[in-house]
Amino acid sequence: MNKQRLTSTLNKAKQVCLEHGRKFTVQRKQILQILLTTDVPLSAYELASCYKLRTSSSVSVMSVYRILSFLESVNLVRRLNSANKYIAYGTDSEVFKREISLFLICRHCQKVETLAVSQSDVAKLFPHFADVGFTSQTKQFEMMGVCSECQAKLA
Amino acid sequence: MNKQRLTSTLNKAKQVCLEHGRKFTVQRKQILQILLTTDVPLSAYELASCYKLRTSSSVSVMSVYRILSFLESVNLVRRLNSANKYIAYGTDSEVFKREISLFLICRHCQKVETLAVSQSDVAKLFPHFADVGFTSQTKQFEMMGVCSECQAKLA
DNA sequence: TTTAGTACGTTATAATGTATCAATTGTGCT
DNA sequence: AGCACAATTGATACATTATAACGTACTAAA
Structure with a gap:
């Protein structure tokens, strides 16, 4: 993510927080920024380390967890279950739009x-899904595998 | 799972282990049996507790993890990423058949x-999937929600 | 100015998972 | 039977991930 998009995203993130009647504090901004400028998911502890390295200040792991759950609650961050790590999105992303x-x-x-x-793709995917009368609340699926770049490198 | 199916499944499980040149030890059998006779997923620590309660013997948590990863490797057990818990299947299930x-x-x-x-359902589900050239190694998807029974109760 | 809510600090603890090495068990071989 | 070997398990320590409980500071509204 380039600098301009980053700034724009952080500004929109602030708006989002204010719309929820919550604050976009320095720590929240820093954590979000770290996630936005890293191309791999980070754990709460990795975020706390990064925070220390980047800001000459520091944040407790406990606070990182609180900040992450807040950011999740306003849809700026997602947790990857298969990795126990967190990832952030621009406010223009599909993730943010709650799809x-x-x-x-x-x-x-x-x-x-x-x-x-x-939603309809999910329904198509799982033909027997409706049969069992299960009401899904899931907003994400995760697949592990090998990306195209790594396939090329490994070949 | 009724008693007859349980016995049959445990017998088949033994075959599976032998085919892999591995043993179906007492502990592995007990852990598998606990999972097969419980209708909710269990964590490694819960399994260690159950083991103690049911068998008057005991097993270290370390061993439970080893046993679980062994059982996973021969497709008798699956780990649920969204819960950090484990679940078992009969050797006649789709899970066991590696679908x-x-x-x-x-x-x-x-x-x-x-x-x-x-596989084709997955491809249908994710139309843009092929575009990005990602090779999936995922054998399971997880959805959180409310089952039909609980919906009825809650209504 | 009191009060309520939000945010964060601090400490402790729970829950989940891995590393390492020694001891044991079982199996095949002689 | 006795031995060698690999697989399995025990035991301990440690690492990682996450939540609980309680206190303090700040802010904004009544």
């Missing part, structure tokens, strides 16, 4: 590609 | 419904 997301996670370089999936 | 599975996990009763999904 269902498909995360393609590369086992080699750890990078994550994000695709949008519609 | 792609969709796990529907109920937030209220914790029960898991398992559906089989074909």
Whole structure:
């Protein structure tokens, strides 16, 4: 993410927080910025380390968790269940728009590609889904594999 | 799972282990049996507790992890990433047959419904999937939600 | 100015998972 | 039977991930 988009995204993120009647504090901004400028998901502890390295200040891991759950609650951050790590999105991304997301996670370089999936696609995908009367609340799917770049390198 | 199916499944499980040149030890059998006779997923620590309760013997958590990864490697057990818990299947299940599975996990009763999904269904589901050149190694998807029974109860 | 809510600090603890090395068990071989 | 070997397990320590509980500071509204 380039500098201009980053600034724009951070500004929009602030708006989002204010719309929720919440604050966009320095720590929240820093954590979000770290996630936005890193191309791999980070754990809460990795975020705390990064924070120290980048800002000459520091933040407790406890606070990182609180900040992450706040950012998740306003849809600026997602947690990857298969990695126990966190990832952020621009406010123009499908993720932010609350659509269902498909995360393609590369086992080699750890990078994550994000695709949008519609409700109807999910229904198509799982033909027997409706039969069992299950009401889904899932907003994301995760797939592990190898990205195109790493495939090329490995070939 | 009734007693007869349980016995049959455990016998087949033994065959599976032998075919892999591995043993079906007492501990592995007990752990598998606990998982097969429980209708909710269990964590490694819960399994160690159950083991103690059921067998008057005990097993270290370390061993439980080893046993679980062994059972996973021969496709008798699956780990649910969204819960950090484990679940077992009969050797007649789609899971065991190494198809792609969709796990529907109920937030209220914790029960898991398992559906089989074909590769082509996955391809249909994610239309842009091929575009990015990602090679998937994923054999399962997980959805959180509310099962039909719990919906009825809550209504 | 009191009060309520939000945010963060601090400490402790729970829950989950891995590394390492020694001891044991079982199996095949002689 | 006795031995060698690999697989399995025990035991301990440690690492990682996450939540609980409680206190303090700040802000904004009543």
